[in-house]
Structure formats: structure tokens, C-alpha cells
Amino acid sequence: MIRGILITVITWCLSIFVVHGQKPLNLYQLPTDGISHVQITAIYQDSQGFLWFGTVNGLNRFDGYEYKVFKHKGGDRSSLSSNYVTCIAEDKNQQLWVGTKHGLNRFDRNSQEFTSYFPDKNNPKALPGKNIEVLFLDKEKNFWIGTWNGLCRYQEQNETFELFLHDPSDPNSVSGDKINSIIQDHLGRLWIGTNFSGVTVYDPETKFFERYLHENDDDKSLSGNTIISMYEDSFREIWIGTFQRGLNRFNEKEKRFIRYKPDGQSSSIATNSVYSIMENMDRKLIIGGMQGGMSVYNRKQDTFTNYDTKGRVNIGGTAASVLCHYTLKGGEILIATSNGGVSIYDNFPSQFELYSHDPKEPGSLSINFIKETFVDKDGNIWIGTEGGGLNLFDRNHKKFKTFTKREGHSNALQDNVINVIQQDALGNLLLGTAMTGLATFDTKKNFFRHVYACRSIETETSINAINDLSIEQPQLFWIATDNGLCLYNERDEDSKKYLENDIGKVEVLKRDYEGRIWAGTEKGLYxxxxxxxIFKKYPLEVNQQNEWVASLFEDRYNRLWVSFLNDKLALLDKEKQKLDFVGVDRLVNVTNIIEDQSGFLWITAKDGLFKYELLSGEPYAQLRRSYNENDGLITTKFNANTASITKDGLLIFGSDQGLTIFHPDSIKFNPNPPIIKITDFWVEKTNTNPEETGLVEEPIDQRTDIQLNHEQNSFSIEFAALNFIKPQKNQYQYRLEGFDSTWSQISNIRRASYHEVPSGNYVFKVRASNNDGVWQKEPTELKIFVSSVPLWQNRKLQAITSVVVFISLLVWLYSYWSREQRTKKPASLLEDVKHTLFTRNSKPKEDNSAQLDKQWLERFTKIVEQQLTSKDFGIDELCRELGTSRTQLYRKVKEITDLTVFELIKEIKLEKAAQLLQKTDESVSDISFQAGFKSLSHFSKVFQEKFGSSPSQFRQK
Structure with missing residues (x-):
């Protein structure tokens, strides 16, 4: 018994050690502003790159910035059949399908309408149930629908459904009709999870069904019969999640199941109801469920590490629920939780190692405020702190050994504030403190010796605050203090040399490749x-208001980089004696500069950590990537001059939040260039399309070209890069080919605006980079045609050609008058137009059918004529009046008239205008409005095209 208790205690201690050693998951939440509801029930990324979120109150399309909402509208058969969305998927033709609690929906991207499917008792090939729980496209491109009244397969040819229903008398049938989940394994078999009826495995080749059920007397059977999630991992093992009965792993060889349930231990799974099973890029299984957050499976130890829905290690207690998940094409994982909204796990985990003080951990950092880091000749990492003394980091065990002030011990450290650490020729550490001057530390004997290295000449008092050290020769080094500089000889303390220079506080010292000493001070560079x-001030030919030097660094090309306090970073041209800000002028308040073994500069500044590629000429450096808290950094506010590098390339930075250590080669990045979509188009700041009616047959993201008249030559274009990992880091370049001479680059603004674009053909091109600077190779294009200004509106041409136009008009009028005398005008122009519309290219029909079409066309014409002056009347209202959908409307008009809806409306409007011109004395402007035209110039243009004369000339005839 004692042995058992001892083993339990050891196991518990090991589990606690494992938990403490785990890093948090890098999760961050996508925005929720604009979404129809924060409770997410389904997630899907379509073939175009858009994200779709199903909620309990509508469907949402997300482009990384904004949501477009689709909801059920009472009486509108082309809207979503229900607002409670359960599942989303695409078929082999990339048509989007949406399952709801009340019906199945197919989405038409062009018309932005839904076609709904419901059960029909009189049709054996109809959908078996209205409650849709799962949509699944298998490897053979078969589209499966799981309902709570049976399983079916969609037959595209005749838009029917092939049913697979439970038959109590037939063991070779699905085990139950309440279908919750479907997956396909590497052998092509379908695993079908049901409510109350276990799992059915269907082999499409043999048409054979195999059932797996829970059996009370068999602990190797399924743990429960209500299956709510399934997954095949990269090791080809099937995992099955149940409702309130835990997780199961299937042993294919033995046809048995291994069960996982919470058992009160921190290393067990956190939930009994498994809603979600996924795998990250490290091939680690992540389990999500009811009130359990996420459990990450350790395959070697057969244990779990539990996290809450914020990605933090969860040692015990409940957490919010994980409702569903989805893995994007780039490998990122989206996780919907009961907290609301969706969090993204970028699946490119940062390798930043973060160390901070933990009062419960004796081997942690003594204090979080880091003043200095130093790597000695033996590769040991030393840390000087603000109040926590000296720390030695044990890389193997991830522990810290601390040396602090101890009263009454002369051989101990006398000051807990360590500003600078160096090493002399004997291997001793040189420590510059804030209050007790210089100290040496014999690391082999653990012996400290304090030396008052400098003394003020004016006051004969000791200078105790030491900011930096630079070794001149063995046991001879410069000391930077708040009161200037001194040269100290370690062998003879009386040989101190004081410098009579009024240079103020010295922050940093740097010896260049030529052996020259540079001093960065509050009064400039010396x-x-x-x-x-003496130290002589270095003349700088630059308008530098703030001369306080914060840091100095010499790169591999022997160039000196200088940063100024609360100002920019610059490169010093030693020959020209000036600073050059070219290439890195975006950096402000630089605190650290260090070069890695691959020749990249790592710079800490106001907004985070920046990686620059060093270049031999101008520009001197090129930004490759920036990092902030979203990338795993504990902070973006690093303390000045705390950077160092180990022999094997580890970079070390200190802040007031602890220590950051990483190897540049270990930091993974997002290699996937984004898809970019044009999401909106404005004309003169009004969200409209160039059609006269303000309506289009397809949304802007589905179009490749757009036509504008001369009055619409001021417009704006909005676009979005469909990269969902830190979209705020996306970069954009755009150009209107034929108008812009160069590319424009922007970041947070996703809009290009143009004003008074001349008539002509243009191509708008836009490309984007992802959060790690990976650019799209081929830009997205939109062809734009701006028509010419009509002659009668071009004032310059009017002035030049007025005489010619007048003479030509007289000749034309005489010719037209002569022709009119020889021809007979039709009795009714309206009847002539309708007759032409009805007979042109129409298919032969029965008399009754033709009569019905004629009546329908007259009804169409009457409705349009009644609403010509209505600003709010559009295609949706027209469909409602006719009792039809958009798709049916387009099809009907095309079949009868061989025209589009917009062409037919334009014909009706023009005929209405012709009638008014014949029968009334109203002005042309008023008639234009009454006929439904918003622009007089546009009315005149299309009227001329239709009737061969202007409205005024038509009236005169």
C-alpha cells in the first residue's frame, strides 16, 4: 500500500513538473464586431478563401476584417431557410451548401440567393429530414448529408437524394438515422457517427456496413453510443468522441477501443463530452469539449496537458467549452468556444522562451527587471537585474542560480542592482553596479571584491553609478558613469585617470574594429x-534635435549604428561625418541592436522586435519581419543594451517583464501567401454599382470587369487579403494600370481612391503579403472602362465644333424630314416594342403557353412602370411582386425576350419616355425622371442609341 501511495505521489509530482514546463498555446481571438451572433456553430473556408461562420442567428462571411451577414427573411424563399446554422461545406463544383435546423440550402454566389431543400413525403428521393447535422464531401467527390432522419447522398444530375436509412431487419444498414458526424479514413471507408446508435463504418466498394456499439459488459467496446466527433490522425488511428462518455481510440487490428475519461489527475483528459478532435502541425492531438477547454495528447506518455480556451495551462478546475473547430488550408486552426467568437491557433508556434520570476518556483529568475545580459568565455549566461542581484542561467535544466546582497558578508555581492557585466583577462566578471561602484567576481571561488573605481575630481567623492565598461587592455578598461569617463587600471588602483571633459552622463561605450573608443552620452556622440x-564630440551633419545616444552597434561591414533616446536609428558615415537614416527610418526609440550568425540585424524598438537583412550598400538593411505579443513575446518594451548572443547563436533580450531567449533559426513563420479579393466598389463615395438601376447580377468579388460612364470617374475600391493570422500585419500594394506610374504600398488602409479618371481602359491590380511578409506572386485584377464624355457635354469641343455641328444638324434634319415623308410611323410605338420583345428569338410554343407568357410580360411591364420613380424599388421588390426568385426571374425573362432583366427594364423605361414626349409638353428633364432615369445625360445617350435621335428631336418629329 505504501509503495502504491509513493508511486501515486511521484506520478503526481512528475505531472506537475510537466505542466509547469508547458508553454501556453498561441491563441488570439478574431474580431466579433459585425457578426450576427457570437455563438459559433460551424466554420468553413471556401474555395475562394473566405471564412464562413454559422451561428445560432444567421450565416456570416468573413474576409479578415468585416462580416457579411445572411439571414432568413420571412416570405422570401430565396433567403436562408433558418437562422440556426449547423454545418457548411462545398460540393465538387465548389457550390456552397449550408445546413440548418430547418432545411438544407445551396448558395448562388452570383445572385447571392439560396435554394432550399426540404423533406417531401410524396417523393422517395427527397431529403430525408429537415434537421441537417453534417455535410461531407468524400475523396470520390460524393456529397453526403447527415440529417436526424437519415443519411443521404446528393445526386447532382436530377437534384435528388439517394437515401441510406436504418433498417431494423437488415444488419447491413446504417445503425441509426440520427446522423451527427461523418469522416473518411485512409482506406476510403466512411465512419458515420450517430445519436444513441454508435458508429457505422461503410465501405463504398463492398457496400457493406459494419457497426460498433457500446456494450455494458465489454470495457473494450465503445464507451458510449452518442457520437459527436470523429477524427483520423496522421498515425492513421481513429479517435471517437462521445457525449458524456469520454474519448475512444480504435485499435484496428484487435477491433477494440481504448477509453479516455477524466479521473481527477492533471494528466487525464479534461472532459467527458468531446465536441472537437484536431491535430496540430507537431502531430499532437488536441481535444476540445464541454467545460474542459483543450487537452493536448502526449503520445509517448499516453497523458494529456490541459489548457483553457485562452491557451493557458489549466492545472485543475473547469474551463469554457470548445464547441467546434476547423483547420484552414494554411494549417491554422480556428476554435469556437462558449466564451463567444472564434480564436485562431496559428499552428506555427513561436519558439520564444520566456523566463520570469515565479514566487512558487525557487529556481526561477530572481526578479523580472533585467538591466544586463552577458555570455562569458565559457558560454555561461549571466543576468544583471534591478534589485534581484546577479543570476546565472542553467540552460540544461532551465533554472537560475542567484547571487544577491547579504549584510555582514564581505565576500558577497554588496549591491542588488547590476547595470553592466564584462569579463577580464583572468576570467573574472566585472560588475558595474548602481550604488557601490565596480565589483569583481571570481566565478570559481564565488568570491566578490568591491572596488571604488572612480572619484570625482571636483568633490573628491566616489562615483558609484556605473553604466558601461570597455576593456582597453588586460586589466585596463574604461568606465562610463553618470559624471563622465575614467580609465581604470586593475593592477594599480592608484593609477586611475580622470578625464576633464564636459560630456555629461555616459550611457554606452563601443570599441570599433580599428580599436577606437566611441562614447554615447546625453550630449551626443564622442x-x-x-x-x-580627450574625448572629442563627433560632428554630426544632421538636424538631430535630441542628441542623447541610447545605444551603439558595429555591424559586419564595420558600420556604426547609432540610436537616439526617444528618436530614430541611424547609420554613421565616418568619412562624411554624418548620419544616414535611409532604410530603417520606421524604427523609433531603438533600445537594442545585435547581429545573428546569419548576418541579420535584430532590433528592439518602440513597437516590438524587428528582423532586418543587412545589405552592403543602400538601402543598408531591409525589414524581413516584426514581432510583438501576438507572436509569443512577453512584452515589446525591452530595456536598453540588454542584448547578447551565445556561441551557438541564441539571442537574449531583457525587459522589465523578464528574459526572452530564442534561436533565430527556430522561429517558424507563415509561408502561405494570401488570396486577395476585391470586396467593394464605390462611385463618388456612394456604395453603388455602375448599372443605371443600382442593381447588378453578381457581387463585386465575382466580377472581373466593370464599366463606368464619364460621370462615374471618381471611385474607390476596397480589398482584403484572406490571411487570418494577424491580419493587421498584412501589407498591400496597388496600381491602376494606365493611370498610376508606380505601385502604392499601404498597411492598415484597404482602400484605393481615384478622382476624375480620364476616359479609357484601365486595369486595377492589387497584391498583398501575409503577416510574415510573404507576398502574393500574381496580383488580383479588375478591368475598368470609363466611357468618354458625350460631345454635347464637352465644353471645349463645343466651342471648337459648334459651327460644324450646327451645319451638320441642318443637313441631317433635312435628310430626316425627307425620309419621314416617305415612311409611315407605327400607330403605337409601345405595342411595337412589346411585340418585338415577345417574338425576338423566342422558342416555338403552344398558343396557351404563349398567351401566358404574354400576360406575364404585361404584368412585368405594368409593375416596372408603376415603380419607375421609386428610389427603394429594386430586383428584390420586383421578385416579391411577381412571386418568384431572382434565379427564376432571370431565366423567365431570358426565355421570353432573349434579354437580361436590366435590358428589358431599360426598354420599358425608354418606351415610357417616348410616350411622354409624344403626349405631353413636360420638359425633357421631367420626363427623364418620370421614366426612371437618374441622370439626364445618361437618358439622352441611351435614347439616342434606341431611336436614332435626341429626345428633343424626337418630340419635334
């Missing part, structure tokens, strides 16, 4: 003049 034995 260079040591050995001939005169």
Missing part, C-alpha cells in the same frame, strides 16, 4: 582622441 587624450 570619439576618443589618443593624441590629445
Amino acid at each position: 570619439l576618443y582622441d589618443p593624441q590629445r587624450d
Whole structure:
């Protein structure tokens, strides 16, 4: 018994150790502003790259920035059949299907309408049930629908459904009709999870069904019969999640199941109801469920590490529920939780190691505020802190050994604030403190010795605050203090040399490749003049208001980089004696500069950590990537001059939140260039389309070209890169070919605006990069045609050609008058137009059918004529009046008249205008309005095209 208790205690301690050693998952939430409801029930990424979120109150399309909402509208048969969305998928033709609690829907991207499917008792090939729970496209491109009244397969040819129903008398049938989930394994078999009836495995080749059920007397059977999730992992093992009965792993060879349930231990799974099973890029299984957050499976130890829905390690207690998940094409995982909304797990985990003080952990960092980091000749990492003394980091065990001030111990550290750490020729550490001057530390004997290295010449008082050290020769080094500089000889303390320079506080010292000493001070940059034995201010030909130097660094090309306090970073041209800000002018308040073993600069600044590629000429450096808290950094506010590098390439940075250590080669990035879509188009700041009616047959993201008249030559175009990992880091470049001479680059603004674009053909091109600077190779294009200004509106041409036009008009009028005398005008122009519309290219029909079409066309014409002056009347209202859908309307008009809906409406409007011109004395402007035209110029243009004369000339005839 004692042995058993001991084993239990050891196991518990090991589990606690494992939990403490785990890193948090890198999760961050997508925005929820604009979404129809925060409770997400389904997630899908379509073939075009858009995200679709199903909720309990509508369907949402997300482009990374904004949501477009689709909802059920009472009486509108082309809207979503129900607002409670359960599942979303595409078929082999990339048509989007949406399952709801009340019907199945197919979405038409062009018309933005839904076609709904419901059960029909009189049709054996209809959908078996209205409650749709799962949509699944198998490897053979068969589209499966799971309902709570049976399973079916969609037959595209005749838009019917092949049913697979439970038959109590037939063991070779699905085990139950309440279908919850479907997956396909590597052998092509379908695994069908049901409510109350276990799992059925269907082999499409043999047409054979195999059932797996829970059996009370068999602990190797399924743990429960209500299956709510299934997954085949990369090791080709099937995992099955149940409702309130835990997780199951299927052993294919033995045809048995291994069960996982919460058992009170921190290493067990956190939930009994498994809603979600997924796998990350490290091939680790992630389990989500009711009030259990997420459990990450350790395959070697057969244990779980539990996390809450914020990605934090969850040692015990309940957490919010994971409702569903979806893995994007780029490998990112989207997770919907009961907290509301969707969190994204980028699946490219950051390799930043973060170390901070933990009062419960004796081996943690002594204090979070880091003043200095230093790597000695043996590769040991030393950390100087603000109040926590000196720390030695044990890389193997991830532990810290601390040396702090101890009263009454002369050989101990006397100051807990360590500003600078160096190493002398004997291997001893040189420690610059804030209050007790210089100290040396014999690391082999653990012996500290304090030396008052500098003394003020004016006051004869000790200078205790030391900011930096630079070794001149063995046991001879420069000391930077708040009161200037001094040269200290370690072998002879009385040989201190004081410098009579009014240079103020010295922040940093740097010895360049030529052996010259540079001092960065509060009054500027100084260079040591050995001939005169003074530090001379280095003249800088630059308008630099703030001369306070914060840091100095010399790169592999022997160029000196200088950062100024609360200002920009610059490169020093030693020959021209000036600073050059070219290439890195976006960096402000630089605190650290260091070069890695691959020749990249790593710079900490105001907005985070930046990786630059060093270049030999101008530009001197090119930004490759930036990092902030979303990338796993504990903070973006790093303390000045706390960067160092180990022999094997580890980079170390200190902040007031702890220590950051990483290897540049271990940081993974997002390699997937984004898809970019044009999401909206404005004309003169009004969200409209260039059609005269304000309506189009397809949305802007489905179009490849657009036509504008000359009055619509000021417009804006909105676009979105469909990269959902930190979309705020996306970059854009755009150009209107034929108008712009160069590409414009923007980041947060996703809009291009153009004003008074001349008539002509243009191509708008836009491309984007993802959060890691990976650019789309081929830009997205939209062809734009701006028509010419009509002659009668071009004032310059009017002035030049007025005489010619007048003479030509007289000749034309005489010719037209002569022709009119020889021809007979039709009795009724309206009847002539209708007759032409009805007979042109129409198919032969029975007399009754033709009569019905004629009546329908007259009804169509009457409705349009009644609403010509209505601003709010559009295609949706027309469909409602006719009792039809958009798709049916387009099809009917095309079949009868061989015209589009918009062409037919334009014909009716023109005929109405012709009648008014013949029968009334109203002005042309008033008639244009009454006929439904918004623009007089546009009315005149299309009227001329239709009747061969202007409205005024037509009236005169």
C-alpha cells in the first residue's frame, strides 16, 4: 500500500513538473464586431478563401476584417431557410451548401440567393429530414448529408437524394438515422457517427456496413453510443468522441477501443463530452469539449496537458467549452468556444522562451527587471537585474542560480542592482553596479571584491553609478558613469585617470574594429582622441534635435549604428561625418541592436522586435519581419543594451517583464501567401454599382470587369487579403494600370481612391503579403472602362465644333424630314416594342403557353412602370411582386425576350419616355425622371442609341 501511495505521489509530482514546463498555446481571438451572433456553430473556408461562420442567428462571411451577414427573411424563399446554422461545406463544383435546423440550402454566389431543400413525403428521393447535422464531401467527390432522419447522398444530375436509412431487419444498414458526424479514413471507408446508435463504418466498394456499439459488459467496446466527433490522425488511428462518455481510440487490428475519461489527475483528459478532435502541425492531438477547454495528447506518455480556451495551462478546475473547430488550408486552426467568437491557433508556434520570476518556483529568475545580459568565455549566461542581484542561467535544466546582497558578508555581492557585466583577462566578471561602484567576481571561488573605481575630481567623492565598461587592455578598461569617463587600471588602483571633459552622463561605450573608443552620452556622440587624450564630440551633419545616444552597434561591414533616446536609428558615415537614416527610418526609440550568425540585424524598438537583412550598400538593411505579443513575446518594451548572443547563436533580450531567449533559426513563420479579393466598389463615395438601376447580377468579388460612364470617374475600391493570422500585419500594394506610374504600398488602409479618371481602359491590380511578409506572386485584377464624355457635354469641343455641328444638324434634319415623308410611323410605338420583345428569338410554343407568357410580360411591364420613380424599388421588390426568385426571374425573362432583366427594364423605361414626349409638353428633364432615369445625360445617350435621335428631336418629329 505504501509503495502504491509513493508511486501515486511521484506520478503526481512528475505531472506537475510537466505542466509547469508547458508553454501556453498561441491563441488570439478574431474580431466579433459585425457578426450576427457570437455563438459559433460551424466554420468553413471556401474555395475562394473566405471564412464562413454559422451561428445560432444567421450565416456570416468573413474576409479578415468585416462580416457579411445572411439571414432568413420571412416570405422570401430565396433567403436562408433558418437562422440556426449547423454545418457548411462545398460540393465538387465548389457550390456552397449550408445546413440548418430547418432545411438544407445551396448558395448562388452570383445572385447571392439560396435554394432550399426540404423533406417531401410524396417523393422517395427527397431529403430525408429537415434537421441537417453534417455535410461531407468524400475523396470520390460524393456529397453526403447527415440529417436526424437519415443519411443521404446528393445526386447532382436530377437534384435528388439517394437515401441510406436504418433498417431494423437488415444488419447491413446504417445503425441509426440520427446522423451527427461523418469522416473518411485512409482506406476510403466512411465512419458515420450517430445519436444513441454508435458508429457505422461503410465501405463504398463492398457496400457493406459494419457497426460498433457500446456494450455494458465489454470495457473494450465503445464507451458510449452518442457520437459527436470523429477524427483520423496522421498515425492513421481513429479517435471517437462521445457525449458524456469520454474519448475512444480504435485499435484496428484487435477491433477494440481504448477509453479516455477524466479521473481527477492533471494528466487525464479534461472532459467527458468531446465536441472537437484536431491535430496540430507537431502531430499532437488536441481535444476540445464541454467545460474542459483543450487537452493536448502526449503520445509517448499516453497523458494529456490541459489548457483553457485562452491557451493557458489549466492545472485543475473547469474551463469554457470548445464547441467546434476547423483547420484552414494554411494549417491554422480556428476554435469556437462558449466564451463567444472564434480564436485562431496559428499552428506555427513561436519558439520564444520566456523566463520570469515565479514566487512558487525557487529556481526561477530572481526578479523580472533585467538591466544586463552577458555570455562569458565559457558560454555561461549571466543576468544583471534591478534589485534581484546577479543570476546565472542553467540552460540544461532551465533554472537560475542567484547571487544577491547579504549584510555582514564581505565576500558577497554588496549591491542588488547590476547595470553592466564584462569579463577580464583572468576570467573574472566585472560588475558595474548602481550604488557601490565596480565589483569583481571570481566565478570559481564565488568570491566578490568591491572596488571604488572612480572619484570625482571636483568633490573628491566616489562615483558609484556605473553604466558601461570597455576593456582597453588586460586589466585596463574604461568606465562610463553618470559624471563622465575614467580609465581604470586593475593592477594599480592608484593609477586611475580622470578625464576633464564636459560630456555629461555616459550611457554606452563601443570599441570599433580599428580599436577606437566611441562614447554615447546625453550630449551626443564622442570619439576618443589618443593624441590629445580627450574625448572629442563627433560632428554630426544632421538636424538631430535630441542628441542623447541610447545605444551603439558595429555591424559586419564595420558600420556604426547609432540610436537616439526617444528618436530614430541611424547609420554613421565616418568619412562624411554624418548620419544616414535611409532604410530603417520606421524604427523609433531603438533600445537594442545585435547581429545573428546569419548576418541579420535584430532590433528592439518602440513597437516590438524587428528582423532586418543587412545589405552592403543602400538601402543598408531591409525589414524581413516584426514581432510583438501576438507572436509569443512577453512584452515589446525591452530595456536598453540588454542584448547578447551565445556561441551557438541564441539571442537574449531583457525587459522589465523578464528574459526572452530564442534561436533565430527556430522561429517558424507563415509561408502561405494570401488570396486577395476585391470586396467593394464605390462611385463618388456612394456604395453603388455602375448599372443605371443600382442593381447588378453578381457581387463585386465575382466580377472581373466593370464599366463606368464619364460621370462615374471618381471611385474607390476596397480589398482584403484572406490571411487570418494577424491580419493587421498584412501589407498591400496597388496600381491602376494606365493611370498610376508606380505601385502604392499601404498597411492598415484597404482602400484605393481615384478622382476624375480620364476616359479609357484601365486595369486595377492589387497584391498583398501575409503577416510574415510573404507576398502574393500574381496580383488580383479588375478591368475598368470609363466611357468618354458625350460631345454635347464637352465644353471645349463645343466651342471648337459648334459651327460644324450646327451645319451638320441642318443637313441631317433635312435628310430626316425627307425620309419621314416617305415612311409611315407605327400607330403605337409601345405595342411595337412589346411585340418585338415577345417574338425576338423566342422558342416555338403552344398558343396557351404563349398567351401566358404574354400576360406575364404585361404584368412585368405594368409593375416596372408603376415603380419607375421609386428610389427603394429594386430586383428584390420586383421578385416579391411577381412571386418568384431572382434565379427564376432571370431565366423567365431570358426565355421570353432573349434579354437580361436590366435590358428589358431599360426598354420599358425608354418606351415610357417616348410616350411622354409624344403626349405631353413636360420638359425633357421631367420626363427623364418620370421614366426612371437618374441622370439626364445618361437618358439622352441611351435614347439616342434606341431611336436614332435626341429626345428633343424626337418630340419635334
